[in-house]
Amino acid sequence: MLIQGFNSLLGLLQLAFTAFAAFAFIDALTRREDAYRAAGKQSKPFWLIVLGIALAVSLLFRIMSFLPIIGLIAVIVYTVDVRPAVREVSGGPRRGGPRGSSSDGPYGPYNGGR
Numbered sequence: 001m002l003i004q005g006f007n008s009l010l011g012l013l014q015l016a017f018t019a020f021a022a023f024a025f026i027d028a029l030t031r032r033e034d035a036y037r038a039a040g041k042q043s044k045p046f047w048l049i050v051l052g053i054a055l056a057v058s059l060l061f062r063i064m065s066f067l068p069i070i071g072l073i074a075v076i077v078y079t080v081d082v083r084p085a086v087r088e089v090s091g092g093p094r095r096g097g098p099r100g101s102s103s104d105g106p107y108g109p110y111n112g113g114r
Contacts (some may be wrong), residue, residue, distance in 0.1 A: 014063045017072055021055040024075045026081075031086050039085035047082060050074050 028051050041047075048060045054071030061068050 010063055011067070012108075014058070017063060017068065017075075020059040020112065021051065021058045021071065021075050025051040025077050027083060032090055035086045035090040036082075038089045039082070041082045041085055047078060049102050051078060 020106045025048070028044065028047045031044065035048070036042065053072050053075065057067045057071045063069075
């Protein structure tokens, strides 16, 4: 009973990792090539190869082996480092709508009492 529960938990983790890798691969596929260079990250083909291998590994190997963990690290690096930098350069949508200056208040820019 306990082993079946553990195996079903691993199956859910495997499914979540595969979905996460697929999301990262599709996101990298839809970004412009020049945005990667402007952000100072590796090229678009590099990230497509890395994320494609991570996706293939997530489909072929079980989550508890060595290769899927390396693939998961690559997907996390893309998601938390490369993706925000590329979105910033390419002018992608941001959460919360348009952003102003850090000194903007609810009624407009704060000018320091001048």
